[in-house]
Amino acid sequence: MDIPAALDEQRRLGDDWADWLDRLPRLCDDLLDEWRLTPTGDPMGGRASIVIPVGGVDGVAVLKIGFDGLPETSQEHLALQHWAGDGAATMFRADPRRRALLLERLNEQDLTQEWDLQACEIVAGLYARLHRQAPPRLRTLTGFLRPWLDALERDAADVPMPPRLVAHALARGRAFVDDPASDGVMIHGDLHYGNVLAADREPWLAIAPKAMSGDPHYEIAPLLWTRWEEMSGYLRESVQRRFYTTVEAAGFDDERARDWVIVRTVLNAHRTVVDAERMRRPLTDADRTWTTTCISVAKAVQR
Incomplete structure (x- = not known):
């Protein structure tokens, strides 16, 4: 899995970011395999996560993997679970240890x-x-x-x-x-x-x-x-x-x-x-x- 350039630039923020970015391609591949997901588009990089359009048993979705060094994002899965799609994207699956979420695919318009x-x-x-x-x-x-x-x-x-x-x-x-x-x-x-x-x-x-x-x-x-x-x-x-x-x-x-x-x-x-x-x-x-x-x-x- 290729890491988007904008996300890879976060290496400048320190060794913890560089370590996570080094591990990220393998982490993406492992989750795609374990969750039986097929990429259906190019990965997108935010400032602290990678988002990959995928298809799987839940239909079209996105796999999101976040940087594991930010305490304020560590409970994203709890919020999405609690909201259950009411006002927020639906979460199909989560692995909090790896900051991985399988989410409803929304449109690009914001x-x-x-x-x-x-x-x-x-x-x-x-x-x-x-x-x-x-x-x-x-x-x-x-x-x-x-x-x-x-x-x-x-x-x-x-x-x-x-x-x-x-x-x-x-x-x-x-x-x-x-x-x-x-x-x-x-x-x-x-x-x-x-x-x-x-x-x-x-x-x-x-x-x-x-x-x-x-x-x-x-x-x-x-x-x-x-x-x-x-x-x-x-x-x-x-x-x-x-x-x-x-x-x-x-x-x-x-x-x-x-x-x-x-x-x-x-x-x-x-x-x-x-x-x-x-x-x-x-x-x-x-x-x-x-x-x-x-x-x-x-x-x-x-x-």
Whole structure:
């Protein structure tokens, strides 16, 4: 099995990625053989997984194998099992140890071509179906958040964001950790325009959850930092339109949603610094552009 070039480029992220990519061709071949699947198209590579169109006893499907070093994707199978195709792609089979999933094949069309405000309303409609009581085995949002905040506090002086935003994120993040409402609801975790695909059985279905037991208000941020190039010239207004459209359609509390956006964007900027340090390299132009995006989103949602 040939690995798509875009996925193979992730070797630059460290030895753990290189090791997984070295093992991936054999892993693909083994799963195709064990699950009696026949490839029916070229493999596609995302940033952290390979997706292979296949045919088998369940009909047309896709075999997805994810990078095994990301804790936030380790329970994708639990979420898909719990949703059972209601608002999300159906899962036919899973091997969690190998991060392998056999999934319903959806269409290639996603929400990136839809008017962004209409797309936000579609995503908010999916929230209503995906957000349900979390199963006990699902890892909690606050369990992830606590060490993220500890690391942010240690490195606060080195995060390339205004100190007041870092302080705000730390204060509100700590408050969220102590708030029982921050856990308990099953959330997708990464529901942006590219993770909603058109389907034959329904107009739109979610894919690729980074599932957690958490707070529904955590969900909005990816809708604000993706499709970024469309907001040139009207940045603050465009971010605010997306934010309020989603909050209203989902029935969310705008203050709580606003604080989660700020927490997430500051944590993103910190993670960029940590990744550069781990790879022993200076911040790149892409890193600085991403950090600027995070700052812009955080400032735009503030009153």
